[in-house]
Amino acid sequence: MTILDKIVANKRKEVARAKSRVSYTKLEESEFFSRQPYSFREFLLAPDRTGIIAEFKRKSPSKGIINDKVTVKQVTTAYADAGASALSVLTDKLFFMGRKIDVKRARALNNIPILRKDFMIDEYQVIEAKAIGADVILLIAAILTPAEIDTLATLAKSIGLSVLLEVHNLEELERSINPNLDAIGVNNRNLADFTVSVETSFQLAKHIPDDFLKISESAISNTEVIKELKQAGFSGFLIGENFMRQEDPGAAMREFVQGL
Numbered sequence: 001m002t003i004l005d006k007i008v009a010n011k012r013k014e015v016a017r018a019k020s021r022v023s024y025t026k027l028e029e030s031e032f033f034s035r036q037p038y039s040f041r042e043f044l045l046a047p048d049r050t051g052i053i054a055e056f057k058r059k060s061p062s063k064g065i066i067n068d069k070v071t072v073k074q075v076t077t078a079y080a081d082a083g084a085s086a087l088s089v090l091t092d093k094l095f096f097m098g099r100k101i102d103v104k105r106a107r108a109l110n111n112i113p114i115l116r117k118d119f120m121i122d123e124y125q126v127i128e129a130k131a132i133g134a135d136v137i138l139l140i141a142a143i144l145t146p147a148e149i150d151t152l153a154t155l156a157k158s159i160g161l162s163v164l165l166e167v168h169n170l171e172e173l174e175r176s177i178n179p180n181l182d183a184i185g186v187n188n189r190n191l192a193d194f195t196v197s198v199e200t201s202f203q204l205a206k207h208i209p210d211d212f213l214k215i216s217e218s219a220i221s222n223t224e225v226i227k228e229l230k231q232a233g234f235s236g237f238l239i240g241e242n243f244m245r246q247e248d249p250g251a252a253m254r255e256f257v258q259g260l
């Protein structure tokens with residue numbers, strides 16, 4: 001059983017529990033549910049922004065605790081000030097030490113899109129994403145069938161959310177492509193064994209149709225790589241650990257973007 005299998009098995013239980021505690025009606029009555037989400041595309045392509053999707057991540061299965069001393073407020077507002085095009089906030093509790101309230105807090109404090117970073121397997125989580133103030137959801141090709149991707153993406157679009165599909169290889173990309181997606185993210189980290197290589201992004205770039213935004217995810221640690229990824233057609237760069245492992249992640253991002 002890979003780590004991804006374990007995460008998904010746990011997620012099924014978590015979603016069942018959440019459904020029994022908070023009804024769809026309750027979610028739809030929440031303060032953020034009726035807001036108009038920000039457009040992921042618009043913010044990624046805005047010339048005065050960096051294209052960086054800056055992540056708030058306390059812990060990961062591959063690295064253990066990365067930083068559990070900082071607050072959502074301190075980090076996300078500094079990321080936005082430093083020119084982030086969007087925020088990525090983990091909501092998986094067991095493996096990433098994330099919480100749904102982290103997205104709510106980030107929403108109340110920032111005026112840029114927020115990606116709810118979780119393992120989406122059920123329509124309930126899509127409604128929940130909107131209810132907690134997210135603008136973008138992540139669909140991971142490795143854990144979803146094409147039919148599931150279609151169902152979740154169609155629902156997300158119908159409530160105004162943007163959809164980012166994450167792939168790790170050509171086979172996943174080809175089987176998962178769907179007109180309801182806004183962006184395709186190439187994860188440079190293999191979620192089954194944690195190996196990382198930015199080459200994955202360069203190899204898959206030419207196979208991603210131009211109507212989708214191209215995003216490179218994980219293991220991005222210097223601005224030279226970003227310049228090369230831009231040349232290869234990428235407009236989004238998802239960065240977590242490189243900032244989060246510093247005592248002041250916002251300051252780390254501010255310094256990083258000087259090199260762009």
Ligand SMILES: O=P(O)(O)OC[C@@H](O)[C@@H](O)c1c[nH]c2ccccc12
Binds near residue numbers: 217240
């Ligand atoms: O911390 P990094 O190497 O910069 O990676 C960020 C992000 O890409 C990574 O956290 C991630 C990519 N896809 C995911 C899916 C689930 C959880 C986490 C992720």
